[in-house]
Amino acid sequence: MSQPSRTVPLGTRQLLGFATLVAAVATAGSLYFSLGVGLTPCRLCWYQRILMYPLVVVLGVAAFERRAEVARTVLPLAVLGGSISAYHSWLQVSQSSCGLGAVSCSAVVYRVVGFSIPNLALMAFSLVVASVGLAWWQRG
Structure with a gap:
């Protein structure tokens, strides 16, 4: 007896694909600001990059495989990155200097x-x- 196939909610691939696109644009943008424009990232910018860059690959694979469970991996990274961005x-x-490194945050x-x-x-x-x-x- 064959097992019934699990139906994937409509839109999972599109939602994960959109998230992949957002992460890819953010990654490309940060590289453009560094390599194209010549801006030196501050320490908080580096932390945000560390949290954004892997999302491109992780979300890309999840979108291809329609794996909404990737949220367990992505959400902690994205929420932490968003928190650092909000603080930044x-x-x-509100501040005139931050004292976190050579480049002021x-x-x-x-x-x-x-x-x-x-x-x-x-x-x-x-x-x-x-x-x-x-x-x-x-995902239900």
């Missing part, structure tokens, strides 16, 4: 459509959390 954004509006050195780089990272981490969370919730 807060530093930029509180300095806004570049804006994209009015958003600082930590603001963009916060948006990216938030979109990843929302997309992966929804895919996981839909």
Whole structure:
């Protein structure tokens, strides 16, 4: 007797694919700011990168395999990255210096459509959390 096939909720691949795209754009953007524009990342930017870069591969594989359970791996990384981004954004509006390294984490050195780089990272981490969370919730 064959086992019934497990149905995958419609949209899991799309949600995980969208999260992959967001992580890939964030990764490419951070590399562009470093290598293309020549900005030196501060310590908090490095922490955010460490948490964002692996998401491209992890989410890409999960999207291909329609594995919403990847949320157990992705959500801790994305929530921690989002928390660091939120703290970094807060530093930029409330502090004159941060003392975490040679490059000040509180300095806004570049804006994209009015958003600082930590603001963009916060948006990216938030979109990843929302997309992966929804895919996981839909899995039934």
